[in-house]
Amino acid sequence: MHTIESTTGLRERKKRRTREALVRCAQELFALRGYEGTTVDEIAAAADVSQRTFFRYFAGKEDVALDVQRTIESHILAAVCARPAAEPPLTALRSAVVECWDGIGEAIESVVPLELYVRTYRMIQETPQLLAAHLRRLAELEDRLTDEIARREGLPAEDPRPRILVAAFSGVMREVGKRWGDLLDGDMEGFRRRTAAYLDQIGPALAENWRS
Structure with missing residues (x-):
């Protein structure tokens, strides 16, 4: 039971870190290039995740902004x-x-x-x-x-x-x-x-x- 709970907690912390990294990278890119000048692919690349991973957390640029x-x-x-x-x-x-x-x-x-x-x-x-x-x-x-x-x-x-x-x-x-x-x-x-x-x-x- 303890192992299962620890694994679940680790997984949730990793998800939270990934989400926060996407938000932080998006805001950094928005500040640098503007909203229209930033793409989802660039946000995902800056956070070192795939576009597919980005869309597991957010519906698009508007959502992450x-x-x-x-x-x-x-x-x-x-x-x-x-x-x-x-x-x-x-x-x-x-x-x-x-x-x-x-x-x-x-x-x-x-x-x-x-x-x-x-x-x-x-x-x-x-x-x-x-x-x-x-x-x-x-x-x-x-x-x-x-x-x-x-x-x-x-x-x-x-x-x-x-x-x-x-x-x-x-x-x-x-x-x-x-x-x-x-x-x-x-x-x-x-x-x-x-x-x-x-x-x-x-x-x-x-x-x-x-x-x-």
Whole structure:
């Protein structure tokens, strides 16, 4: 039994290393040649695997380009699901993002240097095909967050409040993400502070008289 478990663990670690190598090599090539100028064959060769192996892990260039984003999304969703049940919805969303950010930074840097990820994030924002795919993924995350908030609050699916709140939250996250990519050069602590400050503006922006 121990031998079988050890072999299984070794196999899974090897798969993880191969996947991470493909992501890292892809991002390095994207930074060097651009998204359109990079081919799947070049990514596979840089990672020292076959094209066939590449397609065991990823559907194509778009898929590998967005892989780190998927990791970030899964961290945020898991953090929201783990928040105490008594927290108000906006507090749960804000606290989840701010408190899981160290883990997100560690997850990114376990695969690629933070500076390289920031360059890839900028590329996603500037490449129509990638941006469209990224926004589709964010819409899926919004649906899952909406379901989680409704579940926490014991609300029926037709209640619009969880979706409205998550839409506001997601809009803030997209805006602060763009600012991070443009201005902060991968400063994770700066991003944490900016994220908290922006999320703190949701309530006042919706409820206060801006002209007072």
